[in-house]
Amino acid sequence: MAVILASMPGSWEWIACQRHRLAIAGTAIFALAMFLFSRGALRSDTPADAGIATLFTWVWVLAFLGYGYRHLSFSNPLLRWARDASYPVSSCVGSARPGWSSA
Numbered sequence: 001m002a003v004i005l006a007s008m009p010g011s012w013e014w015i016a017c018q019r020h021r022l023a024i025a026g027t028a029i030f031a032l033a034m035f036l037f038s039r040g041a042l043r044s045d046t047p048a049d050a051g052i053a054t055l056f057t058w059v060w061v062l063a064f065l066g067y068g069y070r071h072l073s074f075s076n077p078l079l080r081w082a083r084d085a086s087y088p089v090s091s092c093v094g095s096a097r098p099g100w101s102s103a
Contacts, residue, residue, distance in 0.1 A: 012069050019066030026059040 005011050015022075033052050036042035042049060 012065075015062055015066040016069040017066075019063050019070060022059050022063035022066060026056060026063055029056045029059060 029052065033042065033056065037044075042052070
């Protein structure tokens with residue numbers, strides 16, 4: 001789902017526009033789940049529990065992506081330098097891991 005969503009044109013802008021609604025929805029899902037648990041209407045380790053947990057997780061992931069897109073979409077000379085300087089290091093570390101072959 002994430003690959004499809006990220007590759008769709010305009011999806012990042014939509015997520016950024018919906019970030020407040022997604023955060024509110026995530027909070028509401030959490031509150032509803034806690035209410036249902038306290039009343040005994042929702043039991044742990046059931047398919048309903050797993051479904052609510054999955055929905056809660058995806059809503060918050062999208063909310064955080066929206067906030068990140070909105071507030072972290074900028075560049076400056078220090079960020080460009082750090083990105084270019086860290087790439088060779090990450091390439092060397094990744095290829096030097098035990099059990100990994102570069103072939």
